[in-house]
Amino acid sequence: MYKIVEKRALNEAVTLMSVHAPHIARKVLPGQFIILRLDEYGERIPLTVAAYDRKAGEVTIVFQAVGRTTKMLAALDVGDDILDFVGPLGRPTELEGVHKAIVIGGGVGCAIAYPQARFLHEQGATVKVVAGFRSRDIVILEEEMKAACDELLIATDDGSYGRHGFVTDLLRELLEADSGYDLVIAIGPVPMMKAVCALTKEYAVKTTVSLNPIMIDGTGMCGGCRVHVGGELKFACVDGPDFDGHLVDFDELQRRNAIYRAQEQVDANHICRLAGEIDA
Amino acid sequence: MPNMSMQKTPMPAQAPEVRNKNFDEVTLGYTPEMAVLEAQRCLQCKHRPCMKGCPVAVRIPEFIAKVAQGDFLAAYEIITSTNALPAVCGRVCPQENQCERECVRGIKGESVAIGRLERFVADYFMEYGTAASKRAEPNGIKVAVIGAGPAGLSCAGDLARRGFEVTVYEAIHKAGGVLVYGIPEFRLPKAIVEREIDSLRALGVKIETDMVIGRALSLDELGEMGYKAVFVGSGAGLPRFMGIEGEGLLGVYSANEFLTRINLMKAYKDEYDTPIIRSKSVAVIGGGNVAMDAARCAMRLGAERVYIVYRRGEEEIPARLEEIHHAKEEGIEFRLLTAPTRLLGDDQGWVRGMECVKMRLGEPDASGRRSPVEIPGSQYEMEVDSVIMAIGTSPNPLIRTTTEGLQADRRGCLIVNEEMATTKPGVYAGGDAVTGAATVILAMGAGKKAAESIANLLLPSPGSEENPA
Numbered sequence A: 001m002y003k004i005v006e007k008r009a010l011n012e013a014v015t016l017m018s019v020h021a022p023h024i025a026r027k028v029l030p031g032q033f034i035i036l037r038l039d040e041y042g043e044r045i046p047l048t049v050a051a052y053d054r055k056a057g058e059v060t061i062v063f064q065a066v067g068r069t070t071k072m073l074a075a076l077d078v079g080d081d082i083l084d085f086v087g088p089l090g091r092p093t094e095l096e097g098v099h100k101a102i103v104i105g106g107g108v109g110c111a112i113a114y115p116q117a118r119f120l121h122e123q124g125a126t127v128k129v130v131a132g133f134r135s136r137d138i139v140i141l142e143e144e145m146k147a148a149c150d151e152l153l154i155a156t157d158d159g160s161y162g163r164h165g166f167v168t169d170l171l172r173e174l175l176e177a178d179s180g181y182d183l184v185i186a187i188g189p190v191p192m193m194k195a196v197c198a199l200t201k202e203y204a205v206k207t208t209v210s211l212n213p214i215m216i217d218g219t220g221m222c223g224g225c226r227v228h229v230g231g232e233l234k235f236a237c238v239d240g241p242d243f244d245g246h247l248v249d250f251d252e253l254q255r256r257n258a259i260y261r262a263q264e265q266v267d268a269n270h271i272c273r274l275a276g277e278i279d280a
Numbered sequence B: 001m002p003n004m005s006m007q008k009t010p011m012p013a014q015a016p017e018v019r020n021k022n023f024d025e026v027t028l029g030y031t032p033e034m035a036v037l038e039a040q041r042c043l044q045c046k047h048r049p050c051m052k053g054c055p056v057a058v059r060i061p062e063f064i065a066k067v068a069q070g071d072f073l074a075a076y077e078i079i080t081s082t083n084a085l086p087a088v089c090g091r092v093c094p095q096e097n098q099c100e101r102e103c104v105r106g107i108k109g110e111s112v113a114i115g116r117l118e119r120f121v122a123d124y125f126m127e128y129g130t131a132a133s134k135r136a137e138p139n140g141i142k143v144a145v146i147g148a149g150p151a152g153l154s155c156a157g158d159l160a161r162r163g164f165e166v167t168v169y170e171a172i173h174k175a176g177g178v179l180v181y182g183i184p185e186f187r188l189p190k191a192i193v194e195r196e197i198d199s200l201r202a203l204g205v206k207i208e209t210d211m212v213i214g215r216a217l218s219l220d221e222l223g224e225m226g227y228k229a230v231f232v233g234s235g236a237g238l239p240r241f242m243g244i245e246g247e248g249l250l251g252v253y254s255a256n257e258f259l260t261r262i263n264l265m266k267a268y269k270d271e272y273d274t275p276i277i278r279s280k281s282v283a284v285i286g287g288g289n290v291a292m293d294a295a296r297c298a299m300r301l302g303a304e305r306v307y308i309v310y311r312r313g314e315e316e317i318p319a320r321l322e323e324i325h326h327a328k329e330e331g332i333e334f335r336l337l338t339a340p341t342r343l344l345g346d347d348q349g350w351v352r353g354m355e356c357v358k359m360r361l362g363e364p365d366a367s368g369r370r371s372p373v374e375i376p377g378s379q380y381e382m383e384v385d386s387v388i389m390a391i392g393t394s395p396n397p398l399i400r401t402t403t404e405g406l407q408a409d410r411r412g413c414l415i416v417n418e419e420m421a422t423t424k425p426g427v428y429a430g431g432d433a434v435t436g437a438a439t440v441i442l443a444m445g446a447g448k449k450a451a452e453s454i455a456n457l458l459l460p461s462p463g464s465e466e467n468p469a
């Protein structure tokens, strides 16, 4: 059992939670994730570690309530327990020797990208952060991101905040203006990562993406998280989750991530009924 | 008064057309009368050939004699003096290649049903016996075990019985290894596995789930935490794929994923959140126990047609005989001497078919097995909407790649000597992590042997040979 020690709504769908898990807090590094299971009937879902406090033994996750399990998680409160909380899983992001980087976050992906930006910035690298959101009311972690880079650029799909447009519009401008970037990190929805990689390939800038295939065990046992990278079969939970974005088969990933959509929709409606919410 | 019937006393089972729609245990076990009758088929051979076939040397004629006398609890004592998990082994050992293969009654007719008798005795004990969980005098020495599969559990149990303070670290949320995530409920009820694990806990074994060694803790850190020795029983859970076109299509599973969703995560029960694809027409690639389990699960999830696609012939199928019979009875179709060459997708990215090629058996290779050769031009298509790969697994590299000084061979199997000691001092290993995918009983035997070596290493006076169960 792992106790929730902090909970904060970042926007109406995104929640930050800290969990007491000393064995993970001791060891975790940026880019690694945990897998949790809420109760005996629950599924196992992966969430990236957004921050950690080694002394207090706490691990912070930031998640978007998109379906049954994340909605149930969001309904828990400080003092409640999570049945299983496993980690740290995956390989840490390789951030050594980077001098000048662009870190791109899309939506809740900002929560995963932010610790990487901070880590690079603290190491003395020049860091630009490009954050994309649908609209102004769902912007998250603006102050934190600002403090973790040299320049924060925000784009919104509807133009209600920052630049009207997509992260790729801002990215292209940055790459046009300066050819000195040695790394782009892109974390967000699959179509965003795909578009970023198509662009950085034109400019021949190395690009790391953090992949989010469906997982169960997180130890290399089920093969469910398999992705093709440069034609090779990789298991994202142990070989990743970070990969060279120019080699990833994003279309396959996108398809495979939608495989349970119909069942997930039934489940999600069911939880709303359970919680007594009016949600047809 | 031996029973000279040529056939084994039949074991009652659910009817095939009933059981292929539920996950309850297929075979129902002997009644006491049936057990006595079957035990009377044993000739009590003086030279005990059957025992030589058992990897943990169960004293077979002795326990069968007790069964014949109706003293089932005494039979249990005899079995458990060398085998800690009889309820499991009686159900899943490939008896026809082990104890029963050596049985003299098998020369003319069927061998004595040693496995069924072992299962009966264990089940009888669970119902009527009382566990004498005498906790050993603690010796204050800490030992860590990695992996709560049969290898790790048997090592932990033997060490606890010698007074060691044992902690088992398990990566997933439930102890049991393949017994809980791989082998289905209808073949090995999980309540049985849980009971065996509870009895280990009663001996003082601590089990820490959710702990991935190599990530949360390294082997060296375990040493720093005061563990004087470590046993690695991390299994061979890494699934292989064929590397053919279309393996990224929707509806393609590794057997491990398919079985884990069903057995560990209970996708077949409504009250569990685990999603799974229920297909109409399923091809399972492979011919081992894993393939049979996946095929029979697919049938139980409601598939109309389920195929076992295996590139060699009937003779070569490695699965237990009983599983092959049961699978056939349940309506699984066998496409032997057949190998997939390509998976075909529809425009939504789902599997819609599989291109296969027919094979013939060529000359025996170095291992004596006749290897399959493609028959040119024999390609044809099968219409399937799901494909499950059950073509083998290899040891997970996580521990090996995060531990200095731990050597493995080319297949990724940890290298050990006769004492089960690895190349790293104080670190022992056994089970599938050392042999590659093998059997429950071999894994248990390895765990047992390692426990003995660890005791020899750490206990001051090795003279006293007290070695119960």
Ligand SMILES: Cc1cc2nc3c(=O)[nH]c(=O)nc-3n(C[C@H](O)[C@H](O)[C@H](O)COP(=O)(O)OP(=O)(O)OC[C@H]3O[C@@H](n4cnc5c(N)ncnc54)[C@H](O)[C@@H]3O)c2cc1C
Residues within 6 Å of the ligand: A033, A043, A044, A045, A046, A047, A048, A049, A062, A063, A064, A065, A066, A067, A068, A069, A070, A071, A108, A111, A112, A211, A212, A213, A214, A215, A216, A241, A257, A258, A259, A260, A261, A264, A265, A268
């Ligand atoms: C390595 C990794 C790190 C992640 N980090 C974060 C994070 O920090 N914050 C965050 O909000 N989300 C993160 N995700 C995604 C998160 O795991 C899913 O949103 C979550 O599992 C959805 O579950 P659900 O039951 O609430 O929704 P559902 O409605 O069941 O699923 C919604 C979608 O989530 C994905 N999904 C469903 N089940 C799983 C599963 N078992 N494993 C992975 N994906 C699944 C599928 O694409 C699915 O269509 C991460 C995913 C991975 C693989």
Ligand SMILES: Cc1cc2nc3c(=O)[nH]c(=O)nc-3n(C[C@H](O)[C@H](O)[C@H](O)COP(=O)(O)OP(=O)(O)OC[C@H]3O[C@@H](n4cnc5c(N)ncnc54)[C@H](O)[C@@H]3O)c2cc1C
Residues within 6 Å of the ligand: A219, B092, B093, B094, B146, B147, B148, B149, B150, B151, B152, B169, B170, B171, B172, B176, B177, B178, B179, B182, B183, B211, B212, B213, B214, B233, B234, B235, B236, B237, B259, B289, B290, B293, B320, B396, B398, B399, B430, B431, B432, B433, B437, B438, B439, B440, B441, B443
């Ligand atoms: C579907 C299926 C059916 C089978 N049927 C039969 C049968 O009928 N008869 C038979 O004799 N054999 C059968 N086998 C084979 C048998 O189950 C295995 O040989 C046996 O379980 C091996 O035992 P083990 O303890 O070495 O490994 P496992 O049972 O694989 O257990 C290893 C454990 O270690 C854990 N682990 C791995 N890495 C780590 C880590 N880094 N940190 C912590 N924990 C870790 C795993 O999660 C797992 O719980 C079958 C196997 C499968 C998959």
Ligand code: SF4
Residues within 6 Å of the ligand: B053, B054, B055, B056, B057, B058, B060, B083, B089, B090, B093, B095, B098, B099, B100, B114, B115, B118, B441
């Ligand atoms: S443990 Fe297995 S091989 Fe040994 S007697 Fe029992 S069933 Fe036979």
Ligand code: SF4
Residues within 6 Å of the ligand: B041, B042, B043, B044, B045, B048, B049, B050, B051, B060, B061, B064, B102, B103, B104, B105, B112, B114
């Ligand atoms: S070989 Fe067969 S008949 Fe002989 S003792 Fe063993 S079980 Fe009995």
Ligand code: FES
Residues within 6 Å of the ligand: A214, A215, A216, A217, A218, A219, A220, A221, A222, A223, A224, A225, A226, A235, A236, A237, A238
């Ligand atoms: S999640 Fe099972 S292998 Fe990666």
Ligand SMILES: [Mg+2]
Residues within 6 Å of the ligand: A043, A067, A068, A069, A264, A267
């Ligand atoms: Mg879900």
